[in-house]
Amino acid sequence: MKRATHLEAIRRSLNVIMLISVFVTCYFAKDLLLPVLLGFLIALTLSPLSRGMARIGIPHWVSAVGLIGIVALAIAAVIYFASGTVVGWMDSARSMGTELQTKLSGLFRQLEHVRQAGAEVANMGGANGPEGEAVQEVVVKQPTLIDSAMNVVSSAGATLAVSLVLASFLLASGDMFYIKLVxxxxxxxxxxxxxxxxxxxxxxxxxxxxxxxxxxxxxxxxxxxxxxxxxxxxxxxxxxxxxxxxxxxxxxxxxxxxxxxxxxxxxxxxxxxxxxxxxxxxxxxxxxxxxxxxxxxxxxLELNTVAVFLTVVLWGWLWGIAGALVAVPFLVVFKVVADNIEGMEIVGNFLGAADDTHHxxxxxxxxxxxxxxxxxxxxxxxxxxxxxxx
Known part of the structure; x- marks a missing residue:
């Protein structure tokens, strides 16, 4: 009996270690896992359309090329029409912030007085050194907002490209993976x-x-x-x-x-x-x-709001904005898998809504x-x- 208890404790400890290892791997392998996950989600989203086209005689590879091509063209069109305006807004973000602060000054006048008083006290205390000599400021030049945005755009572009290519292969394969699994x-x-x-x-x-x-x-x-x-x-x-x-x-x-x-x-x-x-x-x-x-x-597929919020927070912490955007689709996938795998029904029930008493x-x-x-x-x-x- 004691041996069985020790084995159960060891098993639970190993499960906790494995869960921690999964999150650590996800954190450091974001650049690899994010496009793969996004590719599977795109393929799942378009699979009903691909399967419907297959029923009328269109080969899977033709529908895959067509559907992914439409998605790629839509993304390219959005980038083309929106990029100039968004870049302009980012370039003038500081002046827009100043103008917004001026327009809202009437609503936040008291808070502004407090902030100015705090800034004056800080300047009085740090303007001169102990000997009365002026303190020389060293300013480290930070990358501009445009440079940071270009880095984000280039990374997002590579992620989208890999995701679309993977999704096209998944759609073109048709039922191959299902047949191999079965x-x-x-x-x-x-x-x-x-x-x-x-x-x-x-x-x-x-x-x-x-x-x-x-x-x-x-x-x-x-x-x-x-x-x-x-x-x-x-x-x-x-x-x-x-x-x-x-x-x-x-x-x-x-x-x-x-x-x-x-x-x-x-x-x-x-x-x-x-x-x-x-x-x-x-x-x-x-x-x-x-x-x-x-x-x-x-x-x-209604989800527990607490589980949704915690999932968004978790994946936002792991992968930033991209993780927060894919958090709910990933949670839906996980819930459906839990509902269909014996032994995981408790997890699926927890992720369901309050009145979701059966699957x-x-x-x-x-x-x-x-x-x-x-x-x-x-x-x-x-x-x-x-x-x-x-």
């Missing part, structure tokens, strides 16, 4: 169970990712159109920003509202009219988050193939038959 099981019941599970994972995750991408695209169009009607300059850029920021739950909407409010105050002379733009942005994101997304997605999961002993999974692949099952155990 062939590794010795019995026919094991093959069917594995095939049902992997297709269920693909169907639910790809449905979520594609639906969220389309919802965010619709939100971006609405935000851009409403801000254009209000009179905001470069409204299409804010539409693009809304599309990207909405992948980041909670913080994305707040960040978008704050940025729109800042530029709106700089643009319009009337403070009350300037509040229309952030109010419209907040209204649209609220409608999307509370009505549109739940209506289109249902409650099948839509078939019993492991009696798999029920969907019409578009096992039964739709008779030739694959037939090819696997010789590998079954005798």
């Amino acid at each position: 062939q590794s099981f010795p019995t026919m019941s094991g093959k069917k169970r594995a095939l049902t599970m992997v297709y269920d994972i693909e169907r639910r995750v790809s449905h979520y990712l594609l639906t969220i991408a389309l919802i965010n695209a619709g939100l971006g169009l609405c935000v851009g159109a409403v801000l254009w009607l209000i009179g905001m300059p470069y409204a299409y850029i804010w539409g693009i920003a809304a599309f990207l920021l909405n992948f980041l739950p909670y913080l994305g909407a707040l960040t978008g509202v704050a940025l729109v409010a800042a530029l709106s105050i700089l643009t319009f002379d009337s403070f009350s009219y300037a509040l229309l733009a952030p109010a419209a942005y907040l209204t649209l994101t609220t409608l999307e988050g509370n009505f549109i997304t739940p209506m289109l997605l249902g409650r099948r 839509e999961k078939e019993p492991a002993s009696e798999p029920a193939p969907e019409p578009d999974t096992v039964s739709a692949q008779p030739e694959d099952i037939g090819d696997m038959t010789p590998h079954a155990a005798v």
